[in-house]
Amino acid sequence: MRLFYRVLSGIALILALGLCIVIYYIANPRLPFYTAPQHVHYQDQWSEADRQIYYYTPQGTQVKGLHYDWFSALELPFSTQRFAAPEYLARFGFLVDPKQQPSVANPANLPVGFTRHQNPGSNVEYLDITCAACHTGELRFKGQALRIDGGPAHHVLPSSVPTLRGGSFGQALVASLAATYYNPWKFERFARKVLGDNYEAEHKQLRKDFKTSLNTFLTVAWNDTHRGLYPTLEGPGRTDAFGRIANASFGDAISPDNYRIANAPVDYPHLWDIWTFDWVQWNGSAQQPMARNIGEALGVGATLNFFDSHGQPLQGDERYPSSVRVHDLNLIEETLQKLKPPVWPEDLFGNIDRPLAAKGRALFAENCAACHVPPVLEEKGRKVKQLRMLPIDVIGTDPNSASNIADNRYDLSALQWDPAELAALNVELLPKQEQPIDLHQLSVAKGLAYVTAFVEKRAYKDATVGPEEQARLNGFGLPIGVMELRAYKARPLDGVWATPPYLHNGSVPTVYQLLSPQSERDQRFYRGNVEYDPRHLGYRTQAFEGGFLLDTRISGNHNSGHEFRAGPRGHGVIGRQLQPEERWALIEYLKVLGSPLEHQLPNP
Template identity: 35%
Template sequence: MQNDKHSKHFKSTHKYRRQRMRNWLLYPALVGFAGVASVLAVNPAAVTAPLSNAGQTHYLDQGWDHQTRQQLSFTSFGSRLIPYDWFLALEQAQTAQLFRDPAHMSALGFIIAEPDEYNPDGLPVGVVRDKDKQHGDYVGLTCAACHTGQVSINGQRIRIDGGQALIDFTGFEIALVAALEATLADTEKFSRFYARLSQLQSNSLPTTSLATQSLQVLMQTRLQQLQQRLHNNKTDVPYGHGRLDAFGQIFNAIAVEALNMPVNIHSPNAPTSYPVMWDASHLDLVQWNGSAPNKEPGPLFQNAITALAVYGTIDIKKEDLSYRSSIRINHLADLQNGFYQLTAPQWPQQFAGALDEKKVAAGKALYQQHCVDCHTYVNPADKKRKLRVVLTPVAEVGTDPLMAHNFSQRKVQTGILEGERSLLLVGKKFTAQASSLDLVTHAAFGALLNQPWQSFKAVVREYKTNLPATPSTIDSYKARPINGIWASAPYLHNGSVPSIYDLLLPAKQRPQTFYVGNIELDLQKVGHLTSAAPNTSLFDTRLPGNSNSGHEYGTELNDEQRWALVEYIKSL
C-alpha cells in the first residue's frame, strides 16, 4: 500500500516530535512564553503518554491485513482542521481534561485506537496528522473517520472496516469551537494550553509580551474561520450521530468559503448516513443518488472533492490556471487501492450465534422473489468483480427526496469565476449562475491540474476496468448489493429506519422516533439498540429530511416470512 518513505514518516516518532512546531507559522509568535510555562506544573506524561487502553477489539476477515488497516486509518488526504500540537494540547471547554481524551472522543462517536507506528499519539481512528514542510503539521480527518464502524455483541467489540461510522460530526465541530473559545477566554486554561505546547516543543523560550498576543491572534483568526463555517452550515434539524450532508457542506466550502461569497450559503439540510465502502470501488456508480461514474478519472475527482469537503484547503484565484490546495493526491491513490481490496464482513457467528439454516433457505427464496432485481449477489472471491447498481427514481422508491433534490436543483453565483471555463482550459464558460456541482467540479479539476504529474500517476495507479455508466438525469437513489448490511444500521440513505426487520414493515408501522449512537447490535431485528442511552441522539422521522417513507418492497410478507428474510440477509 504505502511506499517505504511514507511508512518511515510514521515510524520516525522521535524525529517528528522535535520538528512539530519548527515550521508552523505561530513558531515566532511563541517565542517568549517560558516565563508563563515555568510557573505551571505540567506533567510530560499528560502530553506524550499513550491514551487509556482501548480494550480488545476483534477484526473480521475483510481482505485487509493489520498493516493495511492502520495505514488507511491514519493516512492524511489533506484535511487541515487546526495545528496538530494545538489539538494535542487543547482542553475541553468545561473541564481541564484534554479534548482528545478517549472518553470525550468516544462520546462524539469516534473509535478509540491504541498508539502504534502509524498513530504515535493514540488518536481515534480517522483523526490524522497532515505534515506540511512550509506551514507545519495539522490535525484533520481522513476516510476512516466516517467509514469505519464498530458493533458490540455481548460485551465483545468488533471492528467493521469500511463500515458506517456513528460519529457526531457537528457535535465534534461545536465542541472544538467551544474549546478554542474557552482557551482564549480563560487565562489559566490558556496558560496550561501553552505549557503543553512548550512541553511538546521541548525547548526553552525567552520571554516577550508580544508572544502572548501573537499566539492569541493566530488562535482567534482560526477560531473565527471555524465559527463562520459552523454558521454557514447551520441547519434547523440536527444531524446527530452517524449522518452528514457531505454534498451540502462541500457546496458551501467552495461556493461560499473558497469564493468568499456569503450570498451562496445554502443550509446543508439533507444529511445521509455514511455509506459502507466494501465493493464501492467495484461499482459503476457511487454516491447515494448514483451521481458519480466510477471509472477513472472519476474516483480521483470524487476523492479530491471529499478532501476539500473535510477541511481541505484550496486557493481559487481568477488569474490562475490551476489552484493550489492541501490535497494529498498521491495518498488518494493509496486509499482508493486499499478500499478496492475490501470485502463485506460476514455475520460473526462466533459472537452472535449460528444462523438458522432452515430460515436462511426460506429467506433465500423470498430474496430471489422480492429483492434480487435491485440488490444483486456479490462473489467476494472475484478480486476484479464489476458491479452495477440499479437507479430508481425518487418518485418510484418513495424515500425522502430532499438529498436528491438539493443536489440537482441548487444554483449559486459564480462571482470571480464568471466567464471562466467549467474545466479551466476547456468546457463552457460560466455565466453569472451555475450549479453547485459544476463549481465543485471546477475547483477539484483546478486542484488536480496544479499537481499534474501526481494526478497522472494517481489515475494510472488507481485504474480499474469498472463498468461504464451514466448517471440518471432524473432524481434517483441507487440500490447496491447489500452484503454485510447487518453491520450498517440504520437504514435507507438518510438513516431513518433502525433495523432490517423494520425496513420490511409498511412505512406507517416503522418507528417514528429512536436513538442513534449505541453500538450494541440488536441480534433479533438486526440493527443497533435504539433506546435512550448516554451519548446517543434522538432521530425523529417527522422532521424535514428525516422521512422513513418509501422502499415498500416485500412489505406484504407475513411475520414468519419477514423473520426468514432477515435471517437470510444476515448471511449475505
C-alpha cells in the same frame, strides 16, 4: 427611584445568570457515557498493515488550520482533562480500542481517522481527519465490540452551531478552543505543553496563530447559526455532505449569495466493493475515484484558494492550489480495494439458522434481486457492477438529498471560467449537455466536478505526476463523470447486516422494519447507541442519556418508501406485503449473503 434600580439590578442579575447557564451547557454538551468494551474483535477483512494504512494515512485536511499538537494539548473548558483523551472523544462516537497505545502513526493516541500531515515547505503538522473516521463502524453486544472496517461511523462530527442540547464534536471543540484562548491560566498550560523549551521565544506568535484558527471556527459557527443553514439536525452518523461542501466552497469561498439551506442529512455509506460500482454517492452522481476522494477531502477541510491575495480570481495554471495529497488518496483507494465485506460472527451474535436462511434465499431472489443484484460487465480490465438507479417517485424515500443536488443552483461567475478551458478538462457530463454552461446557475454536482478537475490538475502538477501516472491514479482511466438524477442507487447487500440504520438518511433503525410497511416503522427513535440487536439487525433504539432523538416527520428525515405492502406498485411500494415469518427468513439470509457462510446453506 431606588426601587427602579433594584428591579433593574435584579433583571440584570437574572440575565447574567441565564447567560452563564447557557454558556455552561454549550461548553458541556450532553454526551452519552462511554463504557469501554471488554474486547474489540477485528475481522479478517484485510491485513493489519492495510488497516493501519487506512486508519492513519493523511488526505490533506486541515480542520480550519488546527495544529496536531494544539489539538493534543487542549483541555476541556471547566477542567484540566485533555479534550483529546481517547475516553472523552469516544463519547462523541469516535472509535478507540481500550488496548491502543501511542504509536509512530498515532503519537497522540487519537481515535481512528485522526492523523497529521505537513504541507510542502512547512514544518507545521496539521490535524488531518481522514475518511476512516467516518467510514469505520463498530457493533457492541454483551460487552464485546466488533470492529467493521469500511462500515458507517456513528459519531457526531460536523456542526459547530452552538445549542443547549450540544452533543456535537464541532461545538465542543470550539468551546475548548475559546476557553483556552480567553482563560489565561489555561493558555499558559497549553503554551508550555506545545512549545516546551521554545516557550519564551514563541509564546506571542503561538497566541496569534491560535487566535487565527479560533476566529475561523467562530466565523463559521456564527454564519451557520444566523443564516439557519442546517435546519434538520444531523445527529450521530449523519451529515449533509453535499450541502456542507457547497456552502463552504461556493458560499464561504466565493459569495454569501451562494448559501443554500442544507436539509438532507445522509448516513455515511459503507465502502467495501465501491471500487466495482459504475457510479457512487447515494444519488449516483460521481464516477472517478480520485475526484470522489478529492471532493471528500475538500468537504472535511482541505484548503482551497480561488482568489489571489488581491481578491482576483486565479487564472490558467494558477488554478487551484490546495492541501490535498493525491498520492496518499490513491494509497487509501488501493487499500480499500483489498477490503472484504464483514462475515457474520456466529461466536458473538449467534448461529445462523441455515434451513431458515435457505428459505430466505428464495424470497430474496423473488423480492430483492431485481434491484440489488446488478449486472456485471467487463470494462478496462475490471468487473463493473451496473447499479440500478431508482427515481424518487418510484422508491418513495425522502427526496431532499437527490432533489437538492439536482435543483440547487450557484453563481460561480466570479471565478471567470472560460468555456474553452472547461471543455478541455477531464469532465464528462451525462447526459451530454448541448447548451453552453451557464456559470450564473450551476448545480452543485457540475460546480464541484469542475472545481475538483482544476484542483486535481493542479495537485498533479505540484506532485510532478505525469499523464500516464495520472490516468492510473484517477482510477481505471475514468473521467470525472457527473450525473444529476433525482434518484437513489440500489447497491449490493453483502454485509448489509453490519450497516444500520437503513435508507440513505438512516431513518429506519432495523432491517426488520425496512422489510415492513411504513406504518410499522418507528416514527421517532434514538440514535447514537451502538448496542447491536442481532435479531432485527439494527441498533437498540430506546432512550438513553445523551441520545439523539430522530424524528422522521421532519423534512430530510422521512422514513417513507422502500415498502413491502399490499396495494399497487409505485410511489414507494416496491413489493408485496411480507408476512412476519418471511421477514425473519430474509433476515437470516442477509446475514450470510455474499459470505462463505452462504455456501453452507442447504438446497431448497
